[in-house]
Amino acid sequence: MTEFKRVTAYAMKFKWWFVLGVVLTVLTVALQLLSPVVLMVVLDRYIDIDGPIDLSPVLMMLALFFLIRLIHAVAAYFSHIVLQNTGAKTVQELRTDVFRHVQKLPVKYFDNLPAGMVVARITNDTESILALFSSVIPTFLVSILTIVGITGAIYFVNPFAGMVMLAFIPVIILWIIIYRVYVNKHNHVKRERNSDMNAMINESINGMPIIQVYNQEQKIAGEFKQLNDQYTKSAMKIVNADSLTGDNLVDSMRSIVFAILIYIFASTFLSGEMALTVGAMYLLVDYVSRFFNPLLDIVSQLNVLEQARVASVKVFELLDENSEKEDSGRLQNFNGNIQFKNVNFSYDGENKVLKNINIDVNNGDTVALVGHTGSGKSSIINLLMRFYDPDEGEILFDGENTRMINKQNLRSVMSIVLQDPFIYSGTLFYNIRLNNEGISKEDAEKALISVGGAPMLERMQDGLDTVLTERGATLSLGERQLISFARALAFKPKVLILDEATSNIDSETEQMIQHAMKVVSKDRTTFIIAHRLSTIQHSENIIMLSQGTIVEEGSHRELMELNGGYAEMYRMQVTKH
Numbered sequence: 135m136t137e138f139k140r141v142t143a144y145a146m147k148f149k150w151w152f153v154l155g156v157v158l159t160v161l162t163v164a165l166q167l168l169s170p171v172v173l174m175v176v177l178d179r180y181i182d183i184d185g186p187i188d189l190s191p192v193l194m195m196l197a198l199f200f201l202i203r204l205i206h207a208v209a210a211y212f213s214h215i216v217l218q219n220t221g222a223k224t225v226q227e228l229r230t231d232v233f234r235h236v237q238k239l240p241v242k243y244f245d246n247l248p249a250g251m252v253v254a255r256i257t258n259d260t261e262s263i264l265a266l267f268s269s270v271i272p273t274f275l276v277s278i279l280t281i282v283g284i285t286g287a288i289y290f291v292n293p294f295a296g297m298v299m300l301a302f303i304p305v306i307i308l309w310i311i312i313y314r315v316y317v318n319k320h321n322h323v324k325r326e327r328n329s330d331m332n333a334m335i336n337e338s339i340n341g342m343p344i345i346q347v348y349n350q351e352q353k354i355a356g357e358f359k360q361l362n363d364q365y366t367k368s369a370m371k372i373v374n375a376d377s378l379t380g381d382n383l384v385d386s387m388r389s390i391v392f393a394i395l396i397y398i399f400a401s402t403f404l405s406g407e408m409a410l411t412v413g414a415m416y417l418l419v420d421y422v423s424r425f426f427n428p429l430l431d432i433v434s435q436l437n438v439l440e441q442a443r444v445a446s447v448k449v450f451e452l453l454d455e456n457s458e459k460e461d462s463g464r465l466q467n468f469n470g471n472i473q474f475k476n477v478n479f480s481y482d483g484e485n486k487v488l489k490n491i492n493i494d495v496n497n498g499d500t501v502a503l504v505g506h507t508g509s510g511k512s513s514i515i516n517l518l519m520r521f522y523d524p525d526e527g528e529i530l531f532d533g534e535n536t537r538m539i540n541k542q543n544l545r546s547v548m549s550i551v552l553q554d555p556f557i558y559s560g561t562l563f564y565n566i567r568l569n570n571e572g573i574s575k576e577d578a579e580k581a582l583i584s585v586g587g588a589p590m591l592e593r594m595q596d597g598l599d600t601v602l603t604e605r606g607a608t609l610s611l612g613e614r615q616l617i618s619f620a621r622a623l624a625f626k627p628k629v630l631i632l633d634e635a636t637s638n639i640d641s642e643t644e645q646m647i648q649h650a651m652k653v654v655s656k657d658r659t660t661f662i663i664a665h666r667l668s669t670i671q672h673s674e675n676i677i678m679l680s681q682g683t684i685v686e687e688g689s690h691r692e693l694m695e696l697n698g699g700y701a702e703m704y705r706m707q708v709t710k711h
């Protein structure tokens with residue numbers, strides 16, 4: 135139940151609104167139960183079957199009845215609004231916190247977590263928690279108050295009838311417990327499958343071209359069907375339990391109570407001692423009819439309650455996931471000198487993917503990392519950006535160990551251009567400056583033109599204000615790269631990281647990118663993950679990696695003279711083109 139305690143802690147920020155909502159709800163229920171009492175008084179006091187009826191007090195009582203109903207309607211309206219609003223605000227806070235927390239999670243957390251799961255935590259799960267406030271709490275409150283109020287009132291009118299109602303309460307509680315245990319089991323499966331389906335939908339949308347190229351549609355659809363079947367099966371079991379314990383059961387119980395009450399009335403009538411007036415009888419019948427509906431309402435909310443509980447567990451699990459520790463060190467006037475000293479690294483604590491790496495880069499130099507796939511090039515960049523820290527050895531920025539440097543501060547001196555640059559939904563301008571207010575429109579335009587983006591800018595209908603679709607689906611890879619280069623240039627980083635595109639780009643695009651690379655890397659420490667060796671011939675330092683170890687190092691000329699792995703790779707690429 136700690137999860138509910140934590141949800142309550144969020145709700146406590148709005149506690150006075152909740153108190154107001156509860157007070158209004160109590161008023162609503164009280165007025166609801168008061169209205170038949172007015173009719174009872176009319177029946178017993180002012181309607182005499184044998185004599186003439188004086189209409190004026192009857193009309194007065196009817197006016198009172200309508201006044202009570204009117205106040206009831208107003209109170210019900212406001213209690214609904216207040217509780218819903220307060221719940222929505224509580225969940226809004228929670229959702230913001232989860233999203234903010236996810237931004238700070240270490241990159242390695244996402245290695246084993248499908249994106250769809252994170253999406254589900256922030257959207258679906260917080261929505262399930264909202265149901266706690268929008269339906270569970272109001273229903274429980276109204277239902278419990280109604281049951282207690284009716285039982286008390288019936289006991290007051292006729293103690294024996296009151297005892298009968300009381301006797302039903304344990305039966306009802308038992309029924310609720312059995313229902314909960316059964317339904318929880320199926321609810322759990324239902325939630326899990328729903329989450330799996332979300333993850334699968336997300337993954338298949340992201341990987342749609344590959345799925346279609348490799349004719350995987352049927353297989354993926356089959357896997358989805360399996361999840362969907364399991365989901366529906368659990369959902370149907372819950373529907374079955376609901377139908378069994380729903381109206382049928384309540385109707386049966388209501389009939390039993392009516393039978394008992396009729397027996398009481400009949401036996402007291404026959405024995406000559408009329409225990410109840412006509413008005414009291416009307417009141418009892420009215421209350422007994424209302425007594426069981428709240429029970430049905432409570433049972434219908436148990437499902438929602440359980441969903442909210444499971445969702446809270448998951449949301450708080452994510453919130454408890456350690457976010458990145460803030461190191462306090464800061465780079466002061468960083469000059470762009472970087473060293474890797476005896477660095478060893480593994481992703482899983484066992485299999486070393488980098489072994490004894492030593493790299494020395496001076497300000498303004500370009501280091502090219504080359505090697506076959508899986509040789510460890512990206513891992514070096516991952517360490518540089520502090521997405522991970524080395525197991526042994528150290529990485530120094532101007533002689534300072536990066537472990538001590540605040541990650542945000544460290545990353546602020548670097549810009550990265552990825553193979554397949556990510557484009558955010560927003561304008562071209564936004565995609566260049568992101569949220570950096572320091573970059574003006576002129577700066578962004580200058581950057582884009584410097585990297586060779588003038589023709590692209592001309593093509594754009596609204597220039598820098600052109601809205602780009604999510605992931606830049608309508609742009610070519612070359613255009614996305616240019617935006618990414620312009621972003622790197624506009625941010626004026628001390629260190630630039632380029633992950634060169636591996637895909638077969640045409641020679642015109644290649645030339646365009648080569649030009650952009652030259653502009654952006656000028657006078658900055660640059661790391662290039664190079665796949666096409668022709669692009670890095672002028673680098674001061676080329677590092678050849680093989681299975682996580684540096685096997686060759688030097689300029690293009692030196693490595694060609696060495697006639698080792700680099701020279702072989704180079705010759706292979708030259709003959710291929």
Ligand SMILES: Nc1ncnc2c1ncn2[C@@H]1O[C@H](COP(=O)(O)OP(=O)(O)OP(=O)(O)O)[C@@H](O)[C@H]1O
Nearest residue numbers: 245481482487505506507508509510511512513514
């Ligand atoms: N997140 C990860 N978790 C576990 N192992 C990983 C992870 N990322 C990479 N690896 C492993 O680390 C090794 C080095 O991978 P890395 O991505 O650094 O190679 P690379 O030289 O950049 O390859 P490519 O040219 O294909 O991008 C590989 O064996 C890879 O399987």
